[in-house]
Amino acid sequence: MSEQAGYVPVVGAVAEPQPAPEKSYRFSEQAIQELEEILTHYPDKKSAILPALWIAQREYDGYLPPQAIQEVADRLERPFVEVEGVATFYTMYNLRKRGRHHLEVCTCLTCAVMGAYEVVHHLEKRLGVKVGQTTSDGEFTLSEVECLNYCGAATVVQVGDKYFGNITKENVDELIETLRNSNEFTPADLANAIVRLHIPERTAKK
Amino acid sequence: MADVPMVNIKINGIALQAPQGEKVIEAARRINVDIPFFCYHPRLTMENGANCRMCLVEVATPRKNPDGSVVMAKMPKPQTACSLPVSEGMEVWTETEQVIADRRGVLEFLLINHPLDCPICDRGGECPLQNNTIHYGPPTSRFIEEKRHFPKAYPLSEYVVFDRERCIHCARCTRFTQDISGDAQLDFLFRGADMEVGTFAHTRFSSRFSGNVIELCPVGALLSRTYRFKARPWDLMTQKSICTQCSNGCNIKIDHRVSQLQRVNARVNEAVNEEWTCDRGKFGMDYVSSPDRITTPLVKRDGEFQPVTWDEINTLIIDRLQEAGAKVGGIGGTRSSNEDLYVWQKFFRQTLRVNNLDHRMGPHFRPTNSGLYARFGYHSMNNAIADLEKMKTILVFGSNLVDEQPIIYLRVRKAWRAKGAGIVEAVPRSMKTGEEANHVGEFASVRLYYRPGTEVALLHGLLNVMLYENLLSAERLGEIKNLSIVQNAVKSWAPEIAAKECGVEADAIRRAARLLATDQMAILAGETVTQHPYSEDILNALGNLAILTGNPGNINVPVTENNQQGAMDMGILPDVLPGYVGLDQPGLNTKQMLQGAVSGEIEALWISGVDLVNRFYDRDLARRALEACSFVVVTEHTLTETAQLADVVLPTQSVAERDGTFTNVERRVQRFFKAFEISPEIHPEWLIFSQLAMRMGGTAPYFSARDILREIAASVPIYQACTPRDLGDQGVRWHYPAANHTADLVGVEYRAPAAVSA
Amino acid sequence: MAETLVLLKHRDVPGIENIDIYEQHGGYAGLKKALAMERDAVINEIKTSGLRGRGGAGFPAWIKWSGIPKDTKKPHYVLCNADEGEPGTFKDRELMLKLPHMVIEGMIIAAYATQSAKGYIYIRGEFVESARSIRRAIDQAYKKGYLGKSICGKEGFDFDLYIHMGAGSYECGEESALMSSLMGERGQPRLKFPHAPLPIHEGVWQSPTLINNVETYAAASQILAHGGAWYATMGTENSKGTKIISVSGHVKKPGNYEVELGYPVLDMIELAGGVTGGKLKAVIPGGSSVPIIPAELCKDFKLDYDAHQVVQYSMRTMRLPVVGSGGFMVFNDKTDIVVLMRRTAEFYTHESCGKCTPCREGTRWIFKILSRITTGGGLPGDIDLLVNICDQIDGRSYCGLGDAAAWPIMGAIKHFRHEFEYWIEHKRSPVGEDCLPPAPEPLNPLLTLTPV
Ligand SMILES: Cc1cc2nc3c(=O)[nH]c(=O)nc-3n(C[C@H](O)[C@H](O)[C@H](O)COP(=O)(O)O)c2cc1C
Ligand code: SF4
Numbered sequence A: 001m002s003e004q005a006g007y008v009p010v011v012g013a014v015a016e017p018q019p020a021p022e023k024s025y026r027f028s029e030q031a032i033q034e035l036e037e038i039l040t041h042y043p044d045k046k047s048a049i050l051p052a053l054w055i056a057q058r059e060y061d062g063y064l065p066p067q068a069i070q071e072v073a074d075r076l077e078r079p080f081v082e083v084e085g086v087a088t089f090y091t092m093y094n095l096r097k098r099g100r101h102h103l104e105v106c107t108c109l110t111c112a113v114m115g116a117y118e119v120v121h122h123l124e125k126r127l128g129v130k131v132g133q134t135t136s137d138g139e140f141t142l143s144e145v146e147c148l149n150y151c152g153a154a155t156v157v158q159v160g161d162k163y164f165g166n167i168t169k170e171n172v173d174e175l176i177e178t179l180r181n182s183n184e185f186t187p188a189d190l191a192n193a194i195v196r197l198h199i200p201e202r203t204a205k206k
Numbered sequence B: 001m002a003d004v005p006m007v008n009i010k011i012n013g014i015a016l017q018a019p020q021g022e023k024v025i026e027a028a029r030r031i032n033v034d035i036p037f038f039c040y041h042p043r044l045t046m047e048n049g050a051n052c053r054m055c056l057v058e059v060a061t062p063r064k065n066p067d068g069s070v071v072m073a074k075m076p077k078p079q080t081a082c083s084l085p086v087s088e089g090m091e092v093w094t095e096t097e098q099v100i101a102d103r104r105g106v107l108e109f110l111l112i113n114h115p116l117d118c119p120i121c122d123r124g125g126e127c128p129l130q131n132n133t134i135h136y137g138p139p140t141s142r143f144i145e146e147k148r149h150f151p152k153a154y155p156l157s158e159y160v161v162f163d164r165e166r167c168i169h170c171a172r173c174t175r176f177t178q179d180i181s182g183d184a185q186l187d188f189l190f191r192g193a194d195m196e197v198g199t200f201a202h203t204r205f206s207s208r209f210s211g212n213v214i215e216l217c218p219v220g221a222l223l224s225r226t227y228r229f230k231a232r233p234w235d236l237m238t239q240k241s242i243c244t245q246c247s248n249g250c251n252i253k254i255d256h257r258v259s260q261l262q263r264v265n266a267r268v269n270e271a272v273n274e275e276w277t278c279d280r281g282k283f284g285m286d287y288v289s290s291p292d293r294i295t296t297p298l299v300k301r302d303g304e305f306q307p308v309t310w311d312e313i314n315t316l317i318i319d320r321l322q323e324a325g326a327k328v329g330g331i332g333g334t335r336s337s338n339e340d341l342y343v344w345q346k347f348f349r350q351t352l353r354v355n356n357l358d359h360r361m362g363p364h365f366r367p368t369n370s371g372l373y374a375r376f377g378y379h380s381m382n383n384a385i386a387d388l389e390k391m392k393t394i395l396v397f398g399s400n401l402v403d404e405q406p407i408i409y410l411r412v413r414k415a416w417r418a419k420g421a422g423i424v425e426a427v428p429r430s431m432k433t434g435e436e437a438n439h440v441g442e443f444a445s446v447r448l449y450y451r452p453g454t455e456v457a458l459l460h461g462l463l464n465v466m467l468y469e470n471l472l473s474a475e476r477l478g479e480i481k482n483l484s485i486v487q488n489a490v491k492s493w494a495p496e497i498a499a500k501e502c503g504v505e506a507d508a509i510r511r512a513a514r515l516l517a518t519d520q521m522a523i524l525a526g527e528t529v530t531q532h533p534y535s536e537d538i539l540n541a542l543g544n545l546a547i548l549t550g551n552p553g554n555i556n557v558p559v560t561e562n563n564q565q566g567a568m569d570m571g572i573l574p575d576v577l578p579g580y581v582g583l584d585q586p587g588l589n590t591k592q593m594l595q596g597a598v599s600g601e602i603e604a605l606w607i608s609g610v611d612l613v614n615r616f617y618d619r620d621l622a623r624r625a626l627e628a629c630s631f632v633v634v635t636e637h638t639l640t641e642t643a644q645l646a647d648v649v650l651p652t653q654s655v656a657e658r659d660g661t662f663t664n665v666e667r668r669v670q671r672f673f674k675a676f677e678i679s680p681e682i683h684p685e686w687l688i689f690s691q692l693a694m695r696m697g698g699t700a701p702y703f704s705a706r707d708i709l710r711e712i713a714a715s716v717p718i719y720q721a722c723t724p725r726d727l728g729d730q731g732v733r734w735h736y737p738a739a740n741h742t743a744d745l746v747g748v749e750y751r752a753p754a755a756v757s758a
Numbered sequence C: 001m002a003e004t005l006v007l008l009k010h011r012d013v014p015g016i017e018n019i020d021i022y023e024q025h026g027g028y029a030g031l032k033k034a035l036a037m038e039r040d041a042v043i044n045e046i047k048t049s050g051l052r053g054r055g056g057a058g059f060p061a062w063i064k065w066s067g068i069p070k071d072t073k074k075p076h077y078v079l080c081n082a083d084e085g086e087p088g089t090f091k092d093r094e095l096m097l098k099l100p101h102m103v104i105e106g107m108i109i110a111a112y113a114t115q116s117a118k119g120y121i122y123i124r125g126e127f128v129e130s131a132r133s134i135r136r137a138i139d140q141a142y143k144k145g146y147l148g149k150s151i152c153g154k155e156g157f158d159f160d161l162y163i164h165m166g167a168g169s170y171e172c173g174e175e176s177a178l179m180s181s182l183m184g185e186r187g188q189p190r191l192k193f194p195h196a197p198l199p200i201h202e203g204v205w206q207s208p209t210l211i212n213n214v215e216t217y218a219a220a221s222q223i224l225a226h227g228g229a230w231y232a233t234m235g236t237e238n239s240k241g242t243k244i245i246s247v248s249g250h251v252k253k254p255g256n257y258e259v260e261l262g263y264p265v266l267d268m269i270e271l272a273g274g275v276t277g278g279k280l281k282a283v284i285p286g287g288s289s290v291p292i293i294p295a296e297l298c299k300d301f302k303l304d305y306d307a308h309q310v311v312q313y314s315m316r317t318m319r320l321p322v323v324g325s326g327g328f329m330v331f332n333d334k335t336d337i338v339v340l341m342r343r344t345a346e347f348y349t350h351e352s353c354g355k356c357t358p359c360r361e362g363t364r365w366i367f368k369i370l371s372r373i374t375t376g377g378g379l380p381g382d383i384d385l386l387v388n389i390c391d392q393i394d395g396r397s398y399c400g401l402g403d404a405a406a407w408p409i410m411g412a413i414k415h416f417r418h419e420f421e422y423w424i425e426h427k428r429s430p431v432g433e434d435c436l437p438p439a440p441e442p443l444n445p446l447l448t449l450t451p452v
């Protein structure tokens, strides 16, 4: 498992509060325009926290370091910790850097009885990581997730913005190979896709 | 609350009336029915509350059948009494078998992850979780899995540590920072079983009000770093007291043990601090038990201080004072009690026969020296603190309110948040805080960050909008005598021109004017106004604004120091006796006394409880004066820089060691009580003066602060209602007898700031 | 019995997700009819149809629609709950993917009936594909004048529809938590009636708010197109119309099936091609929150809102729902019910928002006990303890998630107590080795699923 940058929960004892992370704004011109458009959808700025975090997740390589949270908070004029509270509440906001492909295997009820755990165990062996870890080459992060609500195609694996259905321990190797050779379905793609979903065509650029 | 309709409800079969909208838990408390709770707090919003589920009760409400008959329908689920509003005909049961089982269930859940380290927990003994468990909890737990673990004592700031294991997620602390203090520095992170309270990225919890969460937390999760492991609650003795850190006079409790102050908690006084304290007060009172306290009289011999007895020192002082004759001056007193001050001025005026007394340290001798008194019959703060809640608009002018008056800041914030008041913040640019929360700018509807020195131009601009956009009541304008003075003065100050001069936006001036043109508007002016070279102009312009909007009684220039108001009231001023009775032959003010000391006109100075060298605006003059003066007495707690320069230093008691009264910023006279004694050799100031007076002139002695207060009440008309008995726990406000609400307008010319101060 | 296709009638028409093809198949006819009617007449049509909310609770739709105040001092909002998160359910996903216009049409009708100018579809973050379909459909509808100003030429009827994507939280399907999430907060529930005004009076942004499930809006469009009376001819007395049932698990042809309400459970299994890999052991008929039904009782149950299971607690008798959200999961006899419940408990532990004590602490405790039992550490008394914990959660929590976490466990213990006992006594599965492999060990013992 490789050490990954990002949000570090304090596990050990600490002597004093930490210094504030240095601010660094990274929103691109396009991101700022998107945020402006999204702000017109709601009566107040606070409501745009979720989409703004999606933008940040895209702009910050698929995860939300403290600087990303600060940037969102500043742009929406909200307290930092409120935005951090939102970002840590939802599971799809990545607080630490993910691999180039994030394999999210549904192991909830139907998938569990249809062999999801076998898929997970197979992947653990195959990739040499445990659930929640990233391979040392930074290619894959393996996660278990709750029901992806595509139970008709159990077992389901979400990678980036795409669902892969009917995965078994037999055909999962194939999936891995496809992904290895693919530049799509990255965490940033997922964030980008979600951001774009908020933008109506009439205002969308490009 | 006359306009709130009452409804009839029953709690455990007891019929009662309750105002509509009241919560069941509050109605129950009025008839002494105990409903246990953790997260409920009357001052915190409900939206993020009702989460502990400790207050579950069974409820039935009347339901009409189609045929018109009414039956009581029991709600299928138990309801949280803390959030359920009463309604007509509602019946509530708080002691049924089901409710008892529910409470056990909730407590069992709360305890499964609680470390149960009560023996080493500061909260043990005064912990709602312990208390509720004893009364309502299960005797044993069935939980055998591993508990959740976190490192202990995670530091949130230099004042507060956080024990995450103990947190029961009641959201009191997070709601406090969101609803009350407004800095929103605590919030929940993560979710479900992993949820925890935290600051952003483990940074410092830098709120000015952080100490309050220690008291709010119903378990030992948020603890005081200074008090941690110092005492068990049942070993502490508690005494009612008043915070001395600023003029607000917050009501506090001093918890002490073995003659040492252990901690400070807030005491409820709805009119003053509700139940809050600021960190300056809560953690700044430890000077009381400082090891540096002076415990005997000291006299300087060959450049060294040597301890002496009171008898010796009194003889020495009397000798030297008699030598000096009328060349004596007294400076300070803002930290002394009213009783000390009364006896002090009496000693000076009746025994020494001099009027050289002053407590003021600034260049302009505000607030008493301002024209406000002459014009309106009051100085400092005319409104009550609690009145601010009733205002439609509050103008915070030239004040860094949160630092100058932290608790008044909380009121202003409450006026905005709970009562919907509009706030206008007008401060010099240097005080602009930008996005920083925990500041008036956070919630002000209009922010005016002007170029320093252009205050009058800004006020003219505001009046220009009001007068020429017809925002003011024509009827009132018709009654005002010399309206043309102001009309002429502001005519040329159209908002664009004023905006340019002040460096603000014209539109902001317009919006501010619209908000301010209401007859429920209060002005809070701060230190930049009182210390301004042209402060008289600014106060006059503010006065015009107040008169024209119909608020002549709402100008507030709060005094800043502990008992500064008391010092004024007790005549620690060269020109008035206690109660502002004018003197024919005024004495010297602070500056004149110091200049006199340098030139030899003053031979003896008595400095009372003030570090003059560091507080007087002209440090150099203060130093030279003290060095030149042949006899300097300082009454102090510790050897301050000023005390080092004295010939004699007398130890005095702190607020924790004596009885007395202070008068706070809104002229509320409040009692404090002796908590403990550090040394019998430390005397209250009134005793020092009383003994000297007795030996010098044979006047009658005083035996207690109560006696003196009785004499004050009898002899000072404005303190008539301030007998020890009448003051009670919550104090009494006195009112300016001559407050003049029909004052006239005065013309104010704008003087541009000197080029340097840009 | 066969399917009754109302909503899904055209799902296999190629290109139906495009507005032209949708219109060719009768699309937006309902909206046009609605716009020709008075607002109250539209609501009346819904009332006649007997439509009940398809999100799980089955609350009559017309009561909410007609409850929105008539004055428009404050803006009114129409929200669509597309946060489908209930394990076993995947109907909203398919509806949005294949028939996005039907959902939008229903929302526009609702907006007309409730005088709302703005609407939001709250789609769970994972549903990118479905959301893309909705996005395209919204853009098309704007072009055709079904959204925007003066819709279909109707003066004064303006409606803007926005997408708001979730970010991974089951709790946000709960309507008040959804509103929190829409307002940019943590997805925690808000106070409900009688503690606070109903959402129809003060919902999102303190304004009157109508919130319905995806399928409810889709059904509304068909009701307006074909008439409430026609819709009411289907289904049963109290549960009218059709319902999409998502069948998954050990069946030959998993997928979405639209049937009339009142459809027998056993027939449902037949419709999906029958059980695979062994004999039928049990069915969870309406999403993970509803109690399990063992094979031998399946014949007694029909899928409608009157159907219920009775569970007896120490002091109370509870009637628990059967249809729920329509997530119909079939399990063959190789399924270990205790392990299945452990997984269910893990789901609720992970998805509990943490706001209230019973749900936050109780779900985790249940999960820990079930984990212990399924790893051979069960103790006598554990079963009663589980029942008792469920009793302490159910009805005590802030929102329905606590109840939903307790019901399946109570149901499973009621019907499969012997399997729990077997695990406790023999420290192994009653169905043998090939039941379910052990769950992966969590990295952080606190975080049950993906760590940060
Ligand atoms: C924990 C919980 C999760 C829920 N999840 C969903 C959901 O994913 N989708 C949904 O439509 N309704 C869900 N609901 C039901 C909603 O609260 C609400 O009843 C529904 O959106 C109302 O729409 P309807 O009347 O059309 O059913 C959930 C309820 C609870 C208590
Ligand atoms: S730290 Fe204390 S006040 Fe804050 S949520 Fe936890 S128990 Fe409540």
Ligand code: FES
Binding pocket: B036, B037, B038, B039, B040, B049, B050, B051, B052, B053, B054, B055, B056, B080, B081, B082, B083
């Ligand atoms: S006091 Fe009512 S829920 Fe906490």
